[in-house]
Amino acid sequence: MSDIKIFQEKKVRTQWDEKKEDWWFSVVDVVNILTDSKDFLTARKYWNKLKQRLNEEGSELVTNCHQLKMQSSDGKFYLTDVLDTKGILRLVQSIPSKKAEPFKVWLAQVGSERLDEIVDPQKAIDRGVEFYRQKGYPAEWITQRLLTIKMRKELTDEWKELGIEKESDYAILTNEMTKAWSGLSVQEYKQLKNLKKENLRDNMTNIELVLNMLAEVTTTALSKQEKSQTFEENQSVARRGGGVAKTAKKKYEKELGQKIISPVNAKDKNLLEVKKDKK
Numbered sequence: 001m002s003d004i005k006i007f008q009e010k011k012v013r014t015q016w017d018e019k020k021e022d023w024w025f026s027v028v029d030v031v032n033i034l035t036d037s038k039d040f041l042t043a044r045k046y047w048n049k050l051k052q053r054l055n056e057e058g059s060e061l062v063t064n065c066h067q068l069k070m071q072s073s074d075g076k077f078y079l080t081d082v083l084d085t086k087g088i089l090r091l092v093q094s095i096p097s098k099k100a101e102p103f104k105v106w107l108a109q110v111g112s113e114r115l116d117e118i119v120d121p122q123k124a125i126d127r128g129v130e131f132y133r134q135k136g137y138p139a140e141w142i143t144q145r146l147l148t149i150k151m152r153k154e155l156t157d158e159w160k161e162l163g164i165e166k167e168s169d170y171a172i173l174t175n176e177m178t179k180a181w182s183g184l185s186v187q188e189y190k191q192l193k194n195l196k197k198e199n200l201r202d203n204m205t206n207i208e209l210v211l212n213m214l215a216e217v218t219t220t221a222l223s224k225q226e227k228s229q230t231f232e233e234n235q236s237v238a239r240r241g242g243g244v245a246k247t248a249k250k251k252y253e254k255e256l257g258q259k260i261i262s263p264v265n266a267k268d269k270n271l272l273e274v275k276k277d278k279k
Contacts, residue, residue, distance in 0.1 A: 011029065013029055023084065026070055027080075035095065066081075070082075129142055135266075141206050144209045177219055208260060
């Protein structure tokens with residue numbers, strides 16, 4: 001989940017890594033704060049020079065620096081240099097700044113809050129509710145979305161137990177399951193909803209979420225029962241799980257005379273709660 005953290009009234013773009021259980025922080029945002037740069041261009045130039053010096057010194061900080069798509073002030077997503085909590089603490093030590101110490105305290109607080117959420121999942125749920133509420137999502141939709149997050153985690157945990165760890169493999173299995181119930185690949189589904197980097201589930205109607213969740217719950221149950229030994233077997237399980245949701249989808253559409261797969265996206269969040277498209 002992407003998020004914005006505030007430090008002394010300045011924004012720091014962050015992204016939570018479920019696998020690492022750690023935050024990624026935008027380096028240029030942190031540099032901007034610690035150097036009191038007048039703008040992000042100045043901060044970016046400072047970081048580029050510092051990165052060059054650290055690289056010449058053989059610092060692992062540059063090696064551990066990654067890039068993630070993060071939303072800029074113009075609303076678009078760009079590849080941005082990021083560091084995890086450990087890397088940011090190392091970065092702070094490389095920048096002479098009076099703000100270094102309070103920044104370390106701030107980072108510790110951010111990490112502590114997340115650890116609290118891992119110990120007490122209710123705190124994570126509360127944070128998720130507030131996240132979607134602030135973005136203007138309807139209350140009923142939020143309830144469905146949070147439940148899908150829980151079901152998704154149970155599925156990915158099951159895949160991990162079977163030795164599936166690569167993000168690309170998760171994507172393949174998810175694509176098999178999604179296509180089985182919706183008739184569309186994940187990419188085709190996103191194209192229908194006019195999405196690029198946005199999360200597909202954050203742009204599903206409540207009934208789309210329910211059926212996608214049914215596919216994931218069924219896939220998890222089948223996987224626990226059969227404990228597939230090969231990736232190909234897991235693909236088959238994913239398709240069968242999606243097939244159960246496909247059957248429910250056909251029954252729903254026949255009974256209500258409504259198509260479930262919809263181009264509606266989160267640009268009009270109120271439409272996510274009520275399915276209006278007719279045959």
